[in-house]
Amino acid sequence: MSPPRIAVIGAGLAGLSCARALQARGAVIRLFDKGRAAGGRLATRRAEAAGLPLQFDHGAQYLTARSEGFAALLRECGAAPWGGPGRLVGTPGMSALPRRLAAGLDLVAARHVTAIEGAPGAWVVRHLDATTVRPGRPLPPGVPAREGPFDAVALALPPEQAAPLVAPHAPSWPARLAAVRLAPCWTVMAAFAAPLPLPDSLRPEEDGAIGWAARDSSKPGRPAGAECWVVQGGPDWSRAHLEDTPEQVIPALLAALGARAGRDLPAPIHAAAHRWRYSLVEAPLGQPCLHDPALRLGLAGDWCLAGRAESAFESGTALAAAMAQPHADRAA
Ligand SMILES: Cc1cc2nc3c(=O)[nH]c(=O)nc-3n(C[C@H](O)[C@H](O)[C@H](O)COP(=O)(O)OP(=O)(O)OC[C@H]3O[C@@H](n4cnc5c(N)ncnc54)[C@H](O)[C@@H]3O)c2cc1C
Known part of the structure; x- marks a missing residue:
């Protein structure tokens, strides 16, 4: 047969x-x-600015494995630890896993x-x-x-x-x-010439715009040089701003990141936005x-x-x- x-x-x-x-x-x-x-x-976006290679995991941020089957798959794909116990990321980018x-x-x-x-x-x-x-x-x-x-x-x-x-x-x-039902998620990818005064990852604050933000360049195997950040709008914020343009979303989420740093951020050397209509399952x-x-x-x-x-x-x-x-x- x-x-x-x-x-x-x-x-x-x-x-x-x-x-x-x-x-x-x-x-x-x-x-x-x-x-x-x-x-x-499971996605990675690449760009270049000021002669520097830039890289952003603009979808999933890190993976965790509860089952041995998934843990074995992640090991097979060369996932590396980042950001806390049990958290793994693809190297040199999340897209390397798929x-x-x-x-x-x-x-x-x-x-x-x-x-x-x-x-x-x-x-x-x-x-x-x-x-x-x-x-x-x-x-x-x-x-x-x-x-x-x-x-x-x-x-x-x-x-x-x-x-x-x-x-x-x-x-x-x-x-x-x-x-x-899946929640939408606006995601800003921004690079700066110098480090921002923030920890490598930020959780949401009550009523804040940000659902998650991370210094993507702190992940293992990323290009050296620029300070690359991924800033995700939280589900409520992303839903309320779903039909906004990148030109509206980028300054709004970077202002929210600046508020978390307690100061205005320097102008980014690169900024882009991606709208996920379907991100996390609700x-x-x-x-x-x-x-x-x-x-x-x-x-x-x-x-x-x-x-x-x-x-x-x-x-x-x-x-x-x-x-x-x-x-x-x-x-x-
Ligand atoms: C912003 C964001 C942050 C996240 N953070 C995390 C995290 O930190 N940790 C975690 O574990 N998970 C996270 N997730 C969730 C994780 O990414 C998903 O659970 C997982 O990747 C879903 O895989 P999937 O195969 O079910 O769907 P998808 O990855 O959506 O795959 C569906 C595929 O179908 C293709 N497709 C759709 N329509 C068609 C068509 N008509 N013809 C051909 N192809 C089509 C698409 O191109 C896509 O490749 C996050 C997701 C997002 C968006």
Whole structure:
């Protein structure tokens, strides 16, 4: 019997964990992501200013492992301690972790999946050049590329992005996905010519704008020279300012950082902002994954369990185990 061909859509930690586990069980995997590389919210942005290389982990800040399985994966990927007991970061950047996990997987990057067509056992994935797709706008004209057939499809995407893809096939799932809630997070990446008078990380203060801030350049293996900071708006602040522009968000969050330092900050040598519409999970699904063995479709992501990277790993691994079962069981 030939091995099952499985499409995994989304190459964040959940999709990577799912793809690796299925491949280890003998499946032939094709992994799709709209990003230029694997990683999703495990992300690192690079820039240059005043002749200095700059680097910012603008998504997840540090990872912790409760289970031995996730601890072993982080060790395998070369994660290093930073910022307190049990906290680990990717080196030379957070994005190094998913890049290492993606090695040996058949990853189709920079492709935005627009539809899943066909039927169980013969699914077809439709996808477009991701650079042509604008969030919240209609899809560009043209016929998306067609790939398949696949025996099964695993979707490891935030719920709002997964819902339209599964709705035609699993009509009961969108309502379950609608009950899941992820908070937005505005993130400012700023570099300064000299050290700021602040500790390496800051927690939120009551009613403050900042949800978390860290001297990213204090993490191991980062480029020497500039003082690089990541400043995240808290969930309430980010929600209230969701439609603001980077030009509004950058001075607001840097002023909040200055207030924590007790003085006006010097002008940054570099400043940029990234809006995460989906960052940390506020209301999870409450089960490790969604899987319909008759449809041979499944959903995974941190949002199934909790807002931490380990939950994405657990969810992806759980979906792979469910998909590897003989497919006579009832839907989960
Ligand atoms: C600002 C921020 C701070 C965080 N801090 C921490 C922290 O300190 N510690 C911690 O443990 N966790 C933290 N997290 C959470 C952690 O990053 C996530 O739990 C984890 O990375 C989620 O992985 P995932 O695979 O479930 O989802 P994602 O990483 O979101 O992966 C989904 C993937 O799907 C792709 N995709 C979406 N739609 C499509 C489509 N139509 N076609 C193709 N591809 C598509 C995306 O490009 C993405 O790569 C943070 C997250 C954010 C945003």
